[in-house]
Structure formats: C-alpha cells, structure tokens
Amino acid sequence: MMTRKLPIIAVATAQGKAGVGVVRISGQNLQPIASSLFQKKLSPRQANLLTLCDEHGEAIDQLIAIYFAGPASFTGEDVLELQCHGGPQLLELVIKRCLELGKNEGLVIAEPGEFTLRAYLNNKIDLTQAEAIADLIDAQSEAAVRGAARSLQGAFSDDINNLIEEITQLRILVESTLDFPEEEIEFLENAQARQRLAAVKEKLQALRAGAKQGKILRDGIQLVLAGAPNVGKSSLLNRLAGEEVAIVTPIAGTTRDRVKESIAVDGVPMHIIDTAGLRETSDIVEAKGIERSWDAIRLADMVIFLTDAQVGNQEDALKAQILKELPPKCAVLEVVNKADLLPESPKLPSDQALLISAKTGVGIDRLKQKILEIVGWDGPQEGTILARRRHLDCIERAAEHIEKSEQFAANGNNSLELFAEELSLAQKHLGEITGKLLPDDLLGKIFSQFCIGK
Structure with missing residues (x-):
C-alpha cells in the first residue's frame, strides 16, 4: 500500500441504496482508461453525460463523468469520478467493467484509505488533515x-x-x-x-x-454503569438514552450481558454501557455476563458506581473491588438511585456523590453535567479542533x-x-x-x- 503506483478504483459513497453513487479512480495517467470506458477523450473539469456499456455493447448506466488532471486533484494524480445511480449491484457492475477495461493499465481495487494516503504522499494534505477526513466522516x-x-x-x-x-x-x-x-x-x-x-x-x-x-469531542466518553443487581442501572441507561433500550424488571439478574447506547451531551458523545449486576452467582449465563461487566469496567474512561438509596452504604467491598480493576486515571462517580422511594434525602457516601431518581428523572441533568466536569470538558469553544x-x-x-x-x-x-x-x-x-x-x-x-x- 505504501509504495504501489498502480491506478486504483473504489466506490467513494456509503454502502446501501441511494439516488447517486460515486466511483472514483486515481492514477498517474487515466486518459487511456477514460478513452476505453467511453470511446472519447475527456476534457479536465468538465461534466460529461455518458453511457457506460458492457462487453456486448448493452448499457450498464447513464452517468456523469468528470476528469481531474493531476496535480490539480484530491490525490495529486489524475482522478476520474463517475457519478452513477446509487444501487449497490449497479455500482458493482460499474466497478467490474472499469477493471476489465483498465486491466492493461494495471487498475486495481483501492485499499482502505489509499486515496487519502496518496493525497498525503503527494503533499496535497498533511497527516492531521488526512485524519480529519476520517474524523469528519465519523463525527x-x-x-x-x-x-x-x-x-x-x-x-x-x-x-x-x-x-x-x-x-x-x-x-x-x-x-x-x-x-x-x-x-x-x-x-x-x-x-x-x-x-x-x-x-x-x-x-x-x-x-x-x-x-x-x-x-x-472526537472519541467521546466510555461510561460504564456498575453496581449490584437491582440498583437501577438499566433504568438509568433508559433515562439517559431517552428510550427503553434495556429491559427493566424487579428480578435480580435481569441484565445478563452488556447493553451499549450512545448519546450526546453538550455535543460530547457518551458511550454508555449497562452491565450485569455484580454478585456471586451459580447461573452460568449470568456469570458470563458478570465477567463481561468486569471487562467493560477495565476499559472505561469513567465508571458510575450506582447504589440503592434504600440499602444505604452496604456495598463498600464491591466498590473497593471495582477500584482495583480500573485503568489508570479512570474516574469513579458514586450515584445513589431511587431517591423517589425515600421520604427525605439519605446521607450520601461522599461529598462528590449524587442523589438521583432514574424513574422520575430527578438529578439527571446534574448527573450529565457532573460527568462532563469530571472528564474535563470545558464546553464547546470557538476554534476547538478534533484530536x-x-x-x-x-x-x-x-x-x-x-x-x-x-x-x-x-x-x-x-x-x-x-x-x-x-x-x-x-x-x-x-x-x-x-x-x-x-x-x-x-x-x-x-x-x-x-x-x-x-
């Protein structure tokens, strides 16, 4: 990938059906390939309404072809862009026909990122700009x-x-x-x-x-909800997500595997993982879910340790065990749930702990802001870049x-x-x-x- 000079081809638009699908070709000299495809020489930077035919002369698609002569192109090489109708099977036929007619010039399928790599190697962009292209797509x-x-x-x-x-x-x-x-x-x-x-x-x-x-801003926050069974982790996930993404029942051990949901708070992505309740169990399926819960905790950016306001501070041993498993610099926020079931506010385990009700929504906005505060988010600012x-x-x-x-x-x-x-x-x-x-x-x-x- 780093050294080959062959012309390359790939579909530049996303997978799936669409009104338009774009096929892109890049190489040192694409005029022979363009002439083979359409039996005419294409003028640079002019849109041409043309018909691409198969080996029997039957039409595959009527499309718009635009030829960019290097170095005045994205990759710094010659680029041929074919704007076709966006059916996946149709695009496959267009690719197949281009490979057939470009065989003598060595046309091959592009590897991941190869168009942007060539732009970088040809000094059209630097590496941070190249990475920004992928980040812009994934934003x-x-x-x-x-x-x-x-x-x-x-x-x-x-x-x-x-x-x-x-x-x-x-x-x-x-x-x-x-x-x-x-x-x-x-x-x-x-x-x-x-x-x-x-x-x-x-x-x-x-x-x-x-x-x-x-x-x-780019990676978001890997947020794990951890705690004993029935403290309201799934209810909190549903409250944060704004929809019922996890099953909630009074039965301990309902969540047997990780449930992941992504939301955005003040523009910051939060990847929230609801884990199985941490406890000793003889149930093989639940035990496997608990093992995965520990795996998620070890990879977290932040862990919300959820307790039940009705139970009080009876889970110090579990908290200590979680702290041992955390990666370096991973924060832990203690959250006391089910405040709606108490006549008055309980004594919190620490000054930093928050009292919420996942059922009624009390304290949820404060929880979101506390998460952002702990991870160091200062809010959207003029000139912020992705890193x-x-x-x-x-x-x-x-x-x-x-x-x-x-x-x-x-x-x-x-x-x-x-x-x-x-x-x-x-x-x-x-x-x-x-x-x-x-x-x-x-x-x-x-x-x-x-x-x-x-």
Missing part, C-alpha cells in the same frame, strides 16, 4: 463536525507548524553558539532564550489543553522535553548541548503529529483504519 455531533472541518482546513496543522518554527529558531541560536565557543557571549541573556522558551512552553500548554478537549490519542501523546512528550530544556537553560552556557538536544526532541515529537517525521509502518496503520474509497 457524532455538530461540534465534532465543526472541529473536524477546522482540522481539515489546516487550523491544527498551523498551530503545530508555528510552534515547530519557534523551536527551530531557538535551536538555531543555541547551536550557533555551540559552533563558536570562543565567543564569550552570554547566549541566554543576549538572545533572550529563557523568555522565548517560556513563550514556547505557554503555547504548548495551550495546545495540550485544546487537544484534550478535542480528544473528548486523537496519538496527537495528545506527542504533545505531552514534547512538553516533557521543553520542561527538561528549561532546567538546562537555567545552567547558562554550561549546558547548551543538552539544551539543544531537548529542543530537538521536542521538535521531533511535534513533527510526528503532521507526519513529517513518522515511520512508514505507523503511517500504514493509521490509513488502514480508513474506509474503502477514502
């Missing part, structure tokens, strides 16, 4: 759509590149001083290196904060090296080599975000997650 809220669109337009890349440029200028000053050790110049004072380094650190902190918000885990990791590693460079800067000219090295490492990690310094195997992994036709 689950209006805020996520707008954030992905800003990344696609280059807002995130500009922030990264501007920061890299500032580090580059600082490195030039440091390494120039290393080249002329005989010059007794107090570099750090004359070049205002400390002030420039402080400015870089401040911008990097702002970038990290924005990336954290962007990751929440991935790898982006955040790169920014955090760069920040660590900037922190170290500050320590060496404090030693004056005695530690300039180490100062320069830390700046170089910070620059390297930031360059990985836009793909300037990324190995091919990681590139292949990133683009393999795209859908075919993109």
